[in-house]
Amino acid sequence: MTKAARPRTDPDEVREKILEVAEGQFRRIGYQKTTVADIADELGMSAANVYRFFQSKSAINQCICARLLDGAIELAWRHVRAEGDPAERLEALLVAMHRHNRETLIQERRMHDMVAAAVSEHWENVKTYKERLNTIIEGLIREGVDAGVFAADDARIAADCVLGCFGMLLHPVMIEQCIDDDLDTKARHMARFVVRALKA
Amino acid sequence: MTKAARPRTDPDEVREKILEVAEGQFRRIGYQKTTVADIADELGMSAANVYRFFQSKSAINQCICARLLDGAIELAWRHVRAEGDPAERLEALLVAMHRHNRETLIQERRMHDMVAAAVSEHWENVKTYKERLNTIIEGLIREGVDAGVFAADDARIAADCVLGCFGMLLHPVMIEQCIDDDLDTKARHMARFVVRALKA
Numbered sequence: 001m002t003k004a005a006r007p008r009t010d011p012d013e014v015r016e017k018i019l020e021v022a023e024g025q026f027r028r029i030g031y032q033k034t035t036v037a038d039i040a041d042e043l044g045m046s047a048a049n050v051y052r053f054f055q056s057k058s059a060i061n062q063c064i065c066a067r068l069l070d071g072a073i074e075l076a077w078r079h080v081r082a083e084g085d086p087a088e089r090l091e092a093l094l095v096a097m098h099r100h101n102r103e104t105l106i107q108e109r110r111m112h113d114m115v116a117a118a119v120s121e122h123w124e125n126v127k128t129y130k131e132r133l134n135t136i137i138e139g140l141i142r143e144g145v146d147a148g149v150f151a152a153d154d155a156r157i158a159a160d161c162v163l164g165c166f167g168m169l170l171h172p173v174m175i176e177q178c179i180d181d182d183l184d185t186k187a188r189h190m191a192r193f194v195v196r197a198l199k200a
Numbered sequence: 201m202t203k204a205a206r207p208r209t210d211p212d213e214v215r216e217k218i219l220e221v222a223e224g225q226f227r228r229i230g231y232q233k234t235t236v237a238d239i240a241d242e243l244g245m246s247a248a249n250v251y252r253f254f255q256s257k258s259a260i261n262q263c264i265c266a267r268l269l270d271g272a273i274e275l276a277w278r279h280v281r282a283e284g285d286p287a288e289r290l291e292a293l294l295v296a297m298h299r300h301n302r303e304t305l306i307q308e309r310r311m312h313d314m315v316a317a318a319v320s321e322h323w324e325n326v327k328t329y330k331e332r333l334n335t336i337i338e339g340l341i342r343e344g345v346d347a348g349v350f351a352a353d354d355a356r357i358a359a360d361c362v363l364g365c366f367g368m369l370l371h372p373v374m375i376e377q378c379i380d381d382d383l384d385t386k387a388r389h390m391a392r393f394v395v396r397a398l399k400a
Contacts, residue, residue, distance in 0.1 A: 161393035164386065167368035174367065174374065186364065193361035197397035 022060045031114035065118035069129040076136045086144035094191040098169040115172045151200040222260045231314035265318035269329040276336045286344035294391040298369040315372045351400040365394045
């Protein structure tokens with residue numbers, strides 16, 4: 001009798017599957033209430049096996065949140081790389097970033113403790129994300145300056161100001177505090193206002 | 201023997217004294233750790249007597265925070281009523297409001313739970329404060345439009361945008377999260393940037 005070849009599992013695929021199941025549980029049950037054992041259970045594996053891939057629940061959350069932030073960065077790039085007037089693209093980018101954060105991070109109430117935990121446990125990730133976003137916007141401002149649409153003595157400081165102005169509309173905790181307001185209208189007004197500050 | 205005239209105490213003075221002692225304790229010991237009995241003790245009166253003036257510790261805190269907010273509104277009025285270019289006054293007003301909030305609400309670490317409790321227990325106060333500040337800034341924008349310095353289709357929406365842009369630099373929780381950054385430089389850059397969005 002020949003030994004049946006045991007299907008090889010790709011470690012990357014296992015990691016991916018763990019993240020997917022964990023994200024589902026964090027969203028449904030909440031980050032604080034989910035345990036690594038719960039995640040392992042749904043995957044039909046042992047908790048010890050999950051720990052071979054991730055040191056802790058916090059490490060799993062870090063990866064999930066990093067992917068959410070990567071999604072936001074991708075969105076920003078799409079607007080930067082599009083055709084057309086840099087002013088219009090910056091305005092659209094800001095509104096889209098607000099909507100992305102409002103919908104991904106806040107819409108589902110249970111997400112809140114996951115995001116809050118990620119912000120407090122992995123502040124470095126958030127800082128890196130802000131740096132990247134800042135640099136992407138700086139690039140778009142430079143493009144606008146070259147095209148004669150924008151005027152800015154220092155594109156880096158200008159990008160800082162743009163993001164600073166949109167802080168309340170991008171920060172999950174602040175979005176949640178104002179979730180009953182008409183944030184979409186506010187975001188559109190604010191984006192137009194902020195872009196006006198850059199106009200040549 | 202004539203009965204010694206008992207000094208009459210003015211209820212307003214007692215209220216004032218209670219608020220003063222309570223604010224001192226909230227700042228030194230923290231809001232959560234201070235009890236009405238502690239406040240009464242320092243005043244040499246019974247807790248029951250304190251309760252004749254304020255229904256609860258939360259009611260005391262509401263009055264203290266309302267006074268802090270009134271102080272901020274006074275500061276805003278001073279800039280609005282000053283002489284000179286409306287653009288320069290708006291810029292100075294924004295930087296001054298940031299400094300006021302940073303110094304009054306945040307500098308003393310123990311203040312934080314007092315402010316956080318006030319924000320969550322008395323959200324209506326904060327909303328009223330924002331409304332007043334918004335209207336004061338709207339007035340300054342209208343003045344700038346009349347003077348030909350500012351251009352704004354709708355001064356109310358413009359004031360909303362100005363305050364929205366400065367939200368991160370005015371909100372105590374957000375200031376605290378970034379307290380290690382060079383917030384003063386940031387506030388100056390942001391104020392100049394925001395005023396630029398209004399320029400005619």
